[in-house]
Amino acid sequence: xxxxxxxxxxxxxxxxxxxxxxxxxxxxxxxxxxxxxxxxxxxxxxxxxxxxxxxxxxxxxxxxxxxxxxxxxxxxxxxxxxxxxxxxxxxxxxxxxxxxxxxxxxxxxxxxxxxxxxxxxxxxxxxxxxxxxxxxxxxxxxxxxxxxxxxxxxxxxxxxxxxxxxxxxxxxxxxxxxxxxxxxxxxxxxxxxxxxxxxxxxxxxxxxxxxxxxxxxxxxxxxxxxxxxxxxxxxxxxxxxxxxxxxxxxxxxxxxxxxxxxxxxxxxxxxxxxxxxxxxxxxxxxxxxxxxxxxxxxxxxxxxxxxxxxxxxxxxxxxxxxxxxxxxxxxxxxxxxxxxxxxxxxxxxxxxxxxxxxxxxxxxxxxxxxxxxxxxxxxxxxxxxxxxxxxxxxxxxxxxxxxxxxxxxxxxxx
Numbered sequence: 001x002x003x004x005x006x007x008x009x010x011x012x013x014x015x016x017x018x019x020x021x022x023x024x025x026x027x028x029x030x031x032x033x034x035x036x037x038x039x040x041x042x043x044x045x046x047x048x049x050x051x052x053x054x055x056x057x058x059x060x061x062x063x064x065x066x067x068x069x070x071x072x073x074x075x076x077x078x079x080x081x082x083x084x085x086x087x088x089x090x091x092x093x094x095x096x097x098x099x100x101x102x103x104x105x106x107x108x109x110x111x112x113x114x115x116x117x118x119x120x121x122x123x124x125x126x127x128x129x130x131x132x133x134x135x136x137x138x139x140x141x142x143x144x145x146x147x148x149x150x151x152x153x154x155x156x157x158x159x160x161x162x163x164x165x166x167x168x169x170x171x172x173x174x175x176x177x178x179x180x181x182x183x184x185x186x187x188x189x190x191x192x193x194x195x196x197x198x199x200x201x202x203x204x205x206x207x208x209x210x211x212x213x214x215x216x217x218x219x220x221x222x223x224x225x226x227x228x229x230x231x232x233x234x235x236x237x238x239x240x241x242x243x244x245x246x247x248x249x250x251x252x253x254x255x256x257x258x259x260x261x262x263x264x265x266x267x268x269x270x271x272x273x274x275x276x277x278x279x280x281x282x283x284x285x286x287x288x289x290x291x292x293x294x295x296x297x298x299x300x301x302x303x304x305x306x307x308x309x310x311x312x313x314x315x316x317x318x319x320x321x322x323x324x325x326x327x328x329x330x331x332x333x334x335x336x337x338x339x340x341x342x343x344x345x346x347x348x349x350x351x352x353x354x355x356x357x358x359x360x361x362x363x364x365x366x367x368x369x370x371x372x373x374x375x376x377x378x379x380x381x382x383x384x385x386x387x388x389x390x391x392x393x394x395x396x397x398x399x400x401x402x403x404x405x406x407x408x409x410x411x412x413x414x
Contacts, residue, residue, distance in 0.1 A: 030167060033167070034109065034167070034170075035106075037110065038103050038104075038106075038109050038110055039104065041100065041103060041110055042100050042101070042103040042104030042105075043104065044100075045097065045100025045101075045103065045104075046100050046101060046104060048097070048225065049097055049098060049100065049101070051225035051226070051228050051229055052088070052094055052097055052225065052329075053069060053070075053088070054228050054229060054231075054232060055094075055224070055225070055228045055325075055326060055329050056069055056088050056089065056090045056094070057069055058228065058231055058232070058235070058323075058326060059090060059326055060089075060090075062252045062254070062268060062323070062326070067089055068089055069088065069089055070086060070087070070088060070089065070098060071086075071087055071089055072084040072085060072086050072087065073085050073087065073115075073117070074117070074118055075115035075116065075117060075118075075136065076115065076116045076117070076118060076120075076121055076132065076136075077107050077108070077115065077132075077135065077136055078107075078132060078133070078134060078135045078136075079132055079133075080121070080128070080132045082118060083102070083107040083108075084102075085099060085102060085107075085108070085115055086098035086099060086101050086102060087099070092329075092330050092331075093331075094329070096138060099138045100138070103138065106135075107135070108135055108136050108137060108138060109134075109135040109136070109137050109138075110137060110138055110139070110170070110174065111137045111138075111139055111140055111170040111173050111174060112134055112135050112136050112137025112140050112161075113131050113134065113136055113137065113140050113141070113142065113158035113161065113162070114136060114137065114139075114140050114142045114143055114158075115136035116131070116136075120151070123151065124155060127155045127158075127159060130159050130162060131155070131158050131159065131162065133162070134162055134165075139173060139174065139177040140158070140161065140173065141157040141158060141160070141161045141173065142154050142157055142158065143173075143177060144173060144176045144177055145157060178214060212392075212393065215393060216334065216393065216396065217331075219335065219393075219396075220328050220329075220334050220335050221328075221329065223325075223328070223335050224325045224326075224328040224329040224335075225329070227322065227325035227328075228325055228326070228329070230322070231322055231323065231325065231326075234270075234319060234322060235251060235270075238251055238270055238310065238314070239251055241310050242310060245308075245309055245310060247308055247309075247310065248275065249271060249274075249275040250271060251270060251271060252268055252269070252270060252271060252323055253268070253269050253270065253271035253272075253273075254266040254267065254268050254269075255267055255269070255342065256342070256343065257340035257341065257342060257361065258340060258341050258342070258343065258345075258346050258357065258361075259332055259333070259340065259357075259360065259361055260357060260358070260359060260360045260361070261357055261358070262346075262357050264343070265327065265330075265332040265333075266327075267324060267327055267332075267333070267340055268323035268324055268326050268327060269320050269321060269323055269324065270314050270319065270320045270322065270323060271308075271311070272307055272308060272310070272311030272312075272314045272315050272320045273304070273306040273307055273308060273311055274306050274308060277306045280306055281295075281306065284305065284306070297376065297377065298376065298377055299345060299348075299377055317407065318407050321363055321364075324363045325363070328363065331360075332360070333360055333361050333362060333363060334359075334360040334361070334362045334363075335362060335363055335364070335396070335400065336362040336363075336364060336365055336395075336396040336399050336400060337359050337360050337361050337362025337365050337387070338356050338359065338361055338362065338365050338366075338367070338384035338387060338388060339361060339362065339365055339367060339368055339384070340361035341361075348377060348381070349381050349384070349385075350381070352381055352384075352385040355385050355388045355389060356381075356384050356385055356388050358388055359387075359388050359391060364399060364400065364403040365383075365384065365387055365399060366383045366384065366386060366387035366395075366399060367379075367380045367383035367384050367387075368403065369399045369402040369403045369406060370383060370402075
C-alpha cells in the first residue's frame with residue numbers, strides 16, 4: 001500500500017473516532033468536575049455539621065425531647081445499590097444536613113434525583129434502570145417541585161432531568177433551592193424556573209432582589225453557628241450558679257412573639273426572672289400605680305422586682321439573649337432587625353405595623369443599639385420603622401459593632 005493511501009486511511013479513521021473520543025472526554029471531565037465540587041461541598045458541609053449538631057442537641061434539651069440526634073433511612077443509590085442516608089432528628093430544614101456525609105462518601109451528589117426507598121423500587125418499573133444510572137442528590141427536580149407531585153409524575157421529572165442533564169441545569173436547581181424552594185416549600189417552581197424561558201430582565205431583578213437577603217441569611221447562619229458553640233459552656237455555668245443560689249425553675253425561658261409577616265414563634269432566652277413572672281407582673285401593676293405608669297409608658301420596668309440575682313448579671317451583659325441564636329438558625333429571627341414584640345404590643349406601632357413586620361425580628365437592632373433603655377416607646381417605633389425601610393448590609397454591620405461596644409461599655413442591654 002502506498003504511503004499516501006495509509007495517510008488517507010488514518011485520516012478517515014480519525015474523523016470517525018474523534019467525535020466519539022471527544023464525547024467520552026467531555027463526559028469524563030463533567031463527571032470529574034462534578035465529583036470535585038461534591039468533595040469541596042461535602043467537606044464544608046461536614047465542617048458545619050459540628051455546630052449544627054450542637055444546635056440540635058440544645059434545641060432538644062430546651063424542648064425536653066428524647067431520642068437520638070442522628071438517624072438514617074435505607075435508600076436506593078446508583079446501580080441499585082442500597083445505602084444509609086443520614087438525617088438530623090429535627091423538624092427544621094437542617095434535618096437534611098448530614099447528607100453531606102453521603103456526598104463526601106460518594107453515595108450521593110449535590111444535585112440528582114431524590115433517593116427512593118427500597119419499597120418504591122418495585123413501583124419504578126422500567127424507570128428504575130434510567131434513574132439508578134446516576135447518583136441520588138441532596139436536591140433535585142423533585143425537591144424544587146414542592147414535593148406536591150404524585151409518584152408517577154416524580155418519576156417523569158427525574159427521567160426528564162437525567163435526559164437533559166447539564167452543569168448549567170444543576171447550577172439553576174441549586175439557585176432555585178436556595179432562593180425559592182427553601183422559602184416556600186408548598187409552591188411548584190419546576191415548570192416556571194427550570195425549563196421555561198423567562199425574560200432576562202425578570203431573572204436579573206429576581207436574583208438581585210434575593211442576593212441581599214441571601215447574604216444576610218448566610219451571615220445569620222455563620223453568626224448563629226459560632227454563637228451556638230458558646231451557648232453550651234454558658235448554659236452549664238448558669239446551671240451551676242442557679243444551684244448555688246437555690247434558684248428553682250428551668251434555665252431557659254420561651255415566650256410567644258410576633259415574627260415576620262405577623263407569624264408567631266417561640267423566642268428563647270435564659271430565664272432571668274422568677275417563676276410565674278407574668279402572673280406576678282399583673283399583681284405588681286395592680287398594687288403599684290407608679291410602676292404601672294412606667295410600664296404603660298415604656299412597656300418595661302427599669303428596676304423590675306421580678307429579676308433574679310443571676311438575672312441581673314445576664315441582663316446587664318445581654319447574655320440572656322444568647323439562646324435566640326437558636327431562633328436565628330431556625331430562620332425565625334435575624335442577628336439584626338426590629339426587636340420581636342408580644343401579641344397586642346404590635347398594635348402600638350399603629351400605621352407602621354406592616355412596615356416593621358416586613359422584616360425578621362433581630363437579636364439586636366437599630367433601636368436596641370441606640371439607647372434602648374433610655375428611649376420612649378414612640379422613639380422605639382420610629383427607630384424600628386426607620387430600620388425596616390432602610391435595611392442594608394452596611395447598616396447591619398454598623399449596628400452589630402455598635403451593639404458589641406454598648407455591651408462592653410455596659411451602656412444598656414441589647
